[in-house]
Amino acid sequence: MSKQPTEIKSMSSFKRLANGSVTTPRGFRAAGVTAGFKRSGAPDFAMLVSDVPANFAGAFTSCTFAAAPVQVCRKRVLFCDTIRAAVINSGNANACTGDTGISNAEATCVLAANKLGINSNEVVVSSTGRIGTQLPMDTVKKGIELAVASLSEEGGELAAQAIMTTDTVPKSIAVELELDGVVCSIGAMTKGAGMIDPSLKVPHATMLCYITTDVKISNALLSDMIEENVAQSFNRITIDGDMSTNDTVIAMANGLSGVEIRPDTPQAATFREALLAVMQQLAREMVMDGEGVTKFVHVEVFNARSTEDAKLCAESVANSLLCKTAWFGGDPNWGRVVAALGYSGAKFKPEKVDVFYDGVPVVREGGDAGTPESDLVDIVRKREFTVSVDLHDGDESYWVWTNDISYEYVKINADYHT
Amino acid sequence: MSKQPTEIKSMSSFKRLANGSVTTPRGFRAAGVTAGFKRSGAPDFAMLVSDVPANFAGAFTSCTFAAAPVQVCRKRVLFCDTIRAAVINSGNANACTGDTGISNAEATCVLAANKLGINSNEVVVSSTGRIGTQLPMDTVKKGIELAVASLSEEGGELAAQAIMTTDTVPKSIAVELELDGVVCSIGAMTKGAGMIDPSLKVPHATMLCYITTDVKISNALLSDMIEENVAQSFNRITIDGDMSTNDTVIAMANGLSGVEIRPDTPQAATFREALLAVMQQLAREMVMDGEGVTKFVHVEVFNARSTEDAKLCAESVANSLLCKTAWFGGDPNWGRVVAALGYSGAKFKPEKVDVFYDGVPVVREGGDAGTPESDLVDIVRKREFTVSVDLHDGDESYWVWTNDISYEYVKINADYHT
Structure with missing residues (x-):
C-alpha cells in the first residue's frame, strides 16, 4: 500500500456553510412544491432560477434508453450558450415515453419559460421516478405555477426535498471560497438512492445533481471540470450496479460575484478542488443514503498493471452481491473478496495479492494473512471501513x-411502485 | 420473436430413471459420508469410483484464484488418459491456500488411491465451502476410510447429498438411451446454490457436477461435447453474478456397456443430446435451488446485431438487482428491464425494442405496449416465466x-460461515 490511488478531497479544506444549498451563491432562487406526481403528497416539483443568464455544463447517463428530459438537456448543452432555469419533477421519469415524452419535456420548458418571462431554450428539465408513463402535463402546469410563485433565495432546501424519491434525507451543500479577495460560493443538491452505478459521460441511478456558483467561468472550462470531477466522484460510487435512464449533473455559473475563473490559473485550480470537494461529499452522502444501506465501504486497488485492471478489480468487489451481503452481516469473509477479484477479468498474479x-x-500473497478473525470482525462491523x-x-x-x-434493500425494491 | 435462440433439450425426449444417479451407469460405485468438515454433522464427503479405468473430460472455473483441487484436476486432464475415482468434500473449499493447499489436494488423491489400490494420478478431487482455510487432513483421512468402506452401486444418492453446501435438495439424475441396440445410461449429480455465475472454460458457482456414463468415448470427443454443452447449460445460469474459485464439471466414461461413440455418427448426436438434456435439467434445478430463490426466469434476446450484443443484454437483465427484486415482489416493472438493456453496453436502437x-x-418500440398492468402482474407472480x-x-x-x-438470499449470505 504505497500510494493514494487518486485525490479525495476532504470537506475540511473548505468552509462548508450551515444550511448551504443551491441558493447560497448570489442570484439564485429556488422552490420545492407538491404538484401531485407522488401519491404520497410529498413535495415532488422543484425549480431553480438564476437572476441572470448562467453559463452551464452537463453530464448525463450513458444508458441507451436515455430519458426524454436527458435528451432535451443534451440539446441545450450542444446548442445553447446560457440557461436561466432548471425544472425537476420526481415521481415520473419520463423515460421510454417515445416522441410524446420528448414533446412533454419540451413543453415543460416552454410552460416554465412563459411563466418566468424567458426563452424555453434557457430552461433545462429533469425527471426521476417510474419509467414508462407519460408525464401528466396538468400536474406539470400546476407544479410550474406553484413553484414560480414561491421562488426564493431561501428555497434551496425545499428544492432538495422535492427532488427526492426513495432518499431518506435531502442532500444539500454549499462551500465558500475566497478568490481574488472576493468571497464566492458553490452550492449543490443531489438525489440518489437506488439505481446507482453512474457512468456519466460528459454528458449517469437516477441520480440528479444540480450545482450553482456565482463565479464567471466559460462553458468549456466548466464542462472540463465537471467531466474530470464526475470521474472522481459520482462515477466512483456504486450502490446496486444498476444505472438509470435519467442520471443528470447540471452546473450553472452566473458570474454575479464578479470573479472570473480563467484556464490554467491558481484560481481555476482552487475552484476545481472546491467543486470536487462538493461533488465528493454529495457522492458520499448518496452512498450512505442508498436504499437500505447500513455500511459505507471504500474499495481501493493499488499496483495494478493498468488503470483498467485496477478498475475491474475494484468494481468487481464493490458490485459483488456476496461481498455486499457479507458486509451487511459483519462477516470478514475475505474469500468472497478474492473470488470477486478472480472473476473480474483483470490480469494479475493471484499469488502476489x-x-x-x-x-x-x-490476505498475504493470495492466502490467509493470519490475522485473528475477531480482529477482522471488529472492522467489518463498523459503519465505515x-x-x-x-x-x-x-x-x-x-x-x-x-x-x-440489506433485507431493507430487497424490501424497498420489491415494493417500489413509484 | 421469430426463432428459438438456441437448443433447449426437454427431459421428455429421454427416459429419466426414477432414483437415477451417478451410480446408474454400469460399473460405478459411490458413497457419501460424514467426515467432519461441517459443524452441523451433515454428510460432507463423497467418493465416486469406476470399476475400470474411465475416459474423462473436465471443465473448470475461469476465476484467477482457481482453488487447489481445480489446479490438480486440470493437471489430470492435461496429463492423464484415464481416471478411476473422484473425491469430493464440502465445508472447506481449499481455495487461496497456497502451496500447502496444492499439497493437501494431491495428498488427498494419494490417500484415496492407496485405499483403493490404484494410482494417485487416477484420482480427481473437488472441494466446496469456505475459502482460505487449509484442509484438515485428519478429516480427509477419516472421510476416505469411511467412504471406501461404504462404496456401493446404490451410493449415488448419498454422494449427491454429501456434496451439498447451502443446497436445500440433492440433485441427481440419470437417463437411459438405446444405442446400437444396447441400453446405455448417463448419470449425474450437481451442487450449486450460491456463487453461481459459471464461466466454465473447458475447463464454472461453486457448482460441482459429476457425470458418469457406461459408453466408450474418447477423451477428445467427450471434452468437445462437455465444452459445447456447458456453453448451453451451466454457463447459461446466473444466480448472483458471483463466480466461484472451485467450479468443476467432470465427466467419466468407462465403456462397460460395450457401445462406442465415434465422432460424426448418429450415435454421437444422440448421446450429445442426452448429455445436454441431463446438463440442462441439472442447471435448471440449480437455479430453482439457488439461495432464497422463489422464481425461475428465462431471459431471451432475439435479433441482435451480434451474439455478444444479445449476451450482454440477456446477462444485464438477468443480473440486474433491480429486476431480480422486482420479480421477487411480483412487480412487472419493465422500466427496470429496459434500463438494464440500456446500460448493458450492447449496441441496438432503443426505439425498435x-x-x-x-x-x-x-414494450413496443421502446415504450409502453399498453397491456394492462394486472395482466402483467399475473405473469410475474408465477413461479416461472x-x-x-x-x-x-x-x-x-x-x-x-x-x-x-429475496430477503432469504440476503439472510443466507449475511449469515454464512460454513
Whole structure:
C-alpha cells in the first residue's frame, strides 16, 4: 500500500456553510412544491432560477434508453450558450415515453419559460421516478405555477426535498471560497438512492445533481471540470450496479460575484478542488443514503498493471452481491473478496495479492494473512471501513465507494411502485 | 420473436430413471459420508469410483484464484488418459491456500488411491465451502476410510447429498438411451446454490457436477461435447453474478456397456443430446435451488446485431438487482428491464425494442405496449416465466436462466460461515 490511488478531497479544506444549498451563491432562487406526481403528497416539483443568464455544463447517463428530459438537456448543452432555469419533477421519469415524452419535456420548458418571462431554450428539465408513463402535463402546469410563485433565495432546501424519491434525507451543500479577495460560493443538491452505478459521460441511478456558483467561468472550462470531477466522484460510487435512464449533473455559473475563473490559473485550480470537494461529499452522502444501506465501504486497488485492471478489480468487489451481503452481516469473509477479484477479468498474479481491511492484513500473497478473525470482525462491523487490495503487479490504481445490501434493500425494491 | 435462440433439450425426449444417479451407469460405485468438515454433522464427503479405468473430460472455473483441487484436476486432464475415482468434500473449499493447499489436494488423491489400490494420478478431487482455510487432513483421512468402506452401486444418492453446501435438495439424475441396440445410461449429480455465475472454460458457482456414463468415448470427443454443452447449460445460469474459485464439471466414461461413440455418427448426436438434456435439467434445478430463490426466469434476446450484443443484454437483465427484486415482489416493472438493456453496453436502437413477458407484449418500440398492468402482474407472480427481448436489429440471439433475489438470499449470505 504505497500510494493514494487518486485525490479525495476532504470537506475540511473548505468552509462548508450551515444550511448551504443551491441558493447560497448570489442570484439564485429556488422552490420545492407538491404538484401531485407522488401519491404520497410529498413535495415532488422543484425549480431553480438564476437572476441572470448562467453559463452551464452537463453530464448525463450513458444508458441507451436515455430519458426524454436527458435528451432535451443534451440539446441545450450542444446548442445553447446560457440557461436561466432548471425544472425537476420526481415521481415520473419520463423515460421510454417515445416522441410524446420528448414533446412533454419540451413543453415543460416552454410552460416554465412563459411563466418566468424567458426563452424555453434557457430552461433545462429533469425527471426521476417510474419509467414508462407519460408525464401528466396538468400536474406539470400546476407544479410550474406553484413553484414560480414561491421562488426564493431561501428555497434551496425545499428544492432538495422535492427532488427526492426513495432518499431518506435531502442532500444539500454549499462551500465558500475566497478568490481574488472576493468571497464566492458553490452550492449543490443531489438525489440518489437506488439505481446507482453512474457512468456519466460528459454528458449517469437516477441520480440528479444540480450545482450553482456565482463565479464567471466559460462553458468549456466548466464542462472540463465537471467531466474530470464526475470521474472522481459520482462515477466512483456504486450502490446496486444498476444505472438509470435519467442520471443528470447540471452546473450553472452566473458570474454575479464578479470573479472570473480563467484556464490554467491558481484560481481555476482552487475552484476545481472546491467543486470536487462538493461533488465528493454529495457522492458520499448518496452512498450512505442508498436504499437500505447500513455500511459505507471504500474499495481501493493499488499496483495494478493498468488503470483498467485496477478498475475491474475494484468494481468487481464493490458490485459483488456476496461481498455486499457479507458486509451487511459483519462477516470478514475475505474469500468472497478474492473470488470477486478472480472473476473480474483483470490480469494479475493471484499469488502476489495482499488484501487489507482498514490497513490490517487479511490476505498475504493470495492466502490467509493470519490475522485473528475477531480482529477482522471488529472492522467489518463498523459503519465505515476500507478494503484495500495490493496486486503488486504494476503502478496503477483505482478506488470506488460502495455499500452493503440489506433485507431493507430487497424490501424497498420489491415494493417500489413509484 | 421469430426463432428459438438456441437448443433447449426437454427431459421428455429421454427416459429419466426414477432414483437415477451417478451410480446408474454400469460399473460405478459411490458413497457419501460424514467426515467432519461441517459443524452441523451433515454428510460432507463423497467418493465416486469406476470399476475400470474411465475416459474423462473436465471443465473448470475461469476465476484467477482457481482453488487447489481445480489446479490438480486440470493437471489430470492435461496429463492423464484415464481416471478411476473422484473425491469430493464440502465445508472447506481449499481455495487461496497456497502451496500447502496444492499439497493437501494431491495428498488427498494419494490417500484415496492407496485405499483403493490404484494410482494417485487416477484420482480427481473437488472441494466446496469456505475459502482460505487449509484442509484438515485428519478429516480427509477419516472421510476416505469411511467412504471406501461404504462404496456401493446404490451410493449415488448419498454422494449427491454429501456434496451439498447451502443446497436445500440433492440433485441427481440419470437417463437411459438405446444405442446400437444396447441400453446405455448417463448419470449425474450437481451442487450449486450460491456463487453461481459459471464461466466454465473447458475447463464454472461453486457448482460441482459429476457425470458418469457406461459408453466408450474418447477423451477428445467427450471434452468437445462437455465444452459445447456447458456453453448451453451451466454457463447459461446466473444466480448472483458471483463466480466461484472451485467450479468443476467432470465427466467419466468407462465403456462397460460395450457401445462406442465415434465422432460424426448418429450415435454421437444422440448421446450429445442426452448429455445436454441431463446438463440442462441439472442447471435448471440449480437455479430453482439457488439461495432464497422463489422464481425461475428465462431471459431471451432475439435479433441482435451480434451474439455478444444479445449476451450482454440477456446477462444485464438477468443480473440486474433491480429486476431480480422486482420479480421477487411480483412487480412487472419493465422500466427496470429496459434500463438494464440500456446500460448493458450492447449496441441496438432503443426505439425498435420490443419486450414480452411469456409472449405478452410489454414494450413496443421502446415504450409502453399498453397491456394492462394486472395482466402483467399475473405473469410475474408465477413461479416461472419468460422475459423475451426482440431488438429488431440483426439475427443473433442468446438466452440465460436466472432467478429472483429475496430477503432469504440476503439472510443466507449475511449469515454464512460454513
